[in-house]
Amino acid sequence: MAIKLLKSDATASRNPKKAQIICKSLRRKIVLGEYAKDDKLPSEVDLIKIYNASRPSVREALRLLEAEGLIVIIRGAHGGARVSDPGVTTMALSTGVYMQMNDITVGDVYRARMAIEPPAVKILAEARDPNIVKILRDQIEKERDTLSDVDVLVQGTVRFHYLLVELSQNKTLTMFMKIILSIIEAHYAKVVTGGDVVTREIIRAKRRVIASQEHVVDLIEAGMAVEAEEYWLTHMDKAGVLLLQKNGRRVVDLFS
DSSP states (O other): HHHHHHHHHHHHOOOOOOOOOOOOHHHHHHHHSSSSSOOOOHHHHHHHHHHHHOOOHHHHHHHHHHTSEEEEEOTTTEEEEEEOOOOOHHHHHHHHHEEEEEEOOOHHHHHHHHHHHHHHHHHHHHOOOOHHHHHHHHHHHHHHHTTTOOHHHHHHHHHHHHHHHHHOOOHHHHHHHHHHHHHHHHHHHHIISSSSOHHHHHHHHHHHHHHHHHHHHHHHHHTTTTHHHHHHHHHHHHHHHHTTTTTTTTTTOOOO
16 A cells, blocks of 8 residues: 555655646636735645645645745745745746847847837927936936946946836836846846946046936926837847947846
8 A cells, every 4th residue: 555655655756736626726816815915824734634645745736836935935844834925036047047048149139128218208308307317417416426336337327228118107117127127137248348347438437328218317307208218229230239239139137
């Protein structure tokens, strides 16, 4: 009898169907809020009873959920599976892996940004919200004050682009922008800064970028929606020439 049980468990481990059914059920409950962030899932023993499944099937289901970033497994006597937020890092990694396997280039990713940011700028200009203008101007000042810091220089540039989309209050565009910027932030650091040293040439280029940021914010503040959209598209087109001249055709690479 013991041998039969071991064979059954081994078969369940090799056959992912039951594990996928359990995973799908738990994933649905997490997404719909039945299990909220930091909630503890039922124990392995309880899940075995709930789904009439073997231990290997339950463990495989939990492993799949953990790989998706939906749960974390805590070891020890008081451990177990707790619901987690997958976050942008997990989504960006999965997306980046897909991009690399399908030969998607850095240039492709940048052009996707060009399809997202200018319409978001138009939305901001149509809103003419003084609070939005203040947030953008504050960000520009932070960038101006940290021109000699390579890490902050890169982060500041990325942050301004992200704010343009986030402040449009379109959650779908904001999610995509988070993923895209997370993937290409490392590329900014390699191509724009060329390492850990901020050169005079980079500072001059960054000052030109700041001037463009200030102008687009002026257009947003004035409510010149069409002009703001067109200006930002032109700015991104010109900036893309510098950013992509050496690596635009390079496939997205998260593992070099």
